[in-house]
Amino acid sequence: MPWDIQTDRPIYIQLMEQIQLKICSGIYPPGSRLPSVRDLAQEASVNPNTMQRALAELEAAGLLYTNRTSGRFVTEDTEMIVHVKNKLAEKHVKDFLKKMTELGFNSDEVMSIISDIVETEEMKYE
Amino acid sequence: MPWDIQTDRPIYIQLMEQIQLKICSGIYPPGSRLPSVRDLAQEASVNPNTMQRALAELEAAGLLYTNRTSGRFVTEDTEMIVHVKNKLAEKHVKDFLKKMTELGFNSDEVMSIISDIVETEEMKYE
């Protein structure tokens, strides 16, 4: 999964989201070591300062921790990771339903639209 | 529906989205006159320049048109509005499914989660 950076939002926010996603989905397993700031920055084609900012904020959130000179690691608190994952899922669902409701679709219509798309195996979303 | 402006994305983009939404949902009906730039800016608590930018871009997209000194109006092309609305809905569905898939949920799980929330009448999303 390559890094996907858009220009319409702060890059460090997008980096945070994508690293968080890699942690929640197991691409970065609990306790595993992340590539160095410089390597990650090069991977994502961003400035090391920007990557550092994203990592520092994820660390403040408790998802990462640092061993001063050996690198950064994913938390071993699997319960926390699961919790973050579920919170994310819940947020996605609610945001989605909110948007569809605002557009004027009711519950039945939303369920119908989404089950249509799911059933037609349109699961390569782009 | 009050204006909801966050600080994490360009304001003029958020204004565009929210005006577009009001058009698609019928709050601003086809052919109706919008409040003046200055009034809209005050409503949304933003600078008139910023509101002007959002309106100008929606006009470039064809959703609005201007009568030089009498004001700005919603397009009367209802077909275009319906098309924009459907495109928006499709985008919301696909983005949602993509996010849930990335998080590690499969189709069945997604359908289960969303139908749970819908059925429990949790339709006051916040």
Add this chain to the structure above:
DNA sequence: ATTATTGTATTAGGTGCTTAATACAATAAT
């Protein structure tokens, strides 16, 4: 005719994000 309101344009200043170029301290690797 005069006034008010419309969209529009311009200039200046402030802020946050990003990059670039360094530099430093701590420690793992050799």
Add this chain to the structure above:
DNA sequence: ATTATTGTATTAAGCACCTAATACAATAAT
């Protein structure tokens, strides 16, 4: 011991966005 790698900090510059303060032309309202 020496070297390389780690996270971290600093400074300067550029850029997009936003606000503020005006100003102007066209025309609707009076």
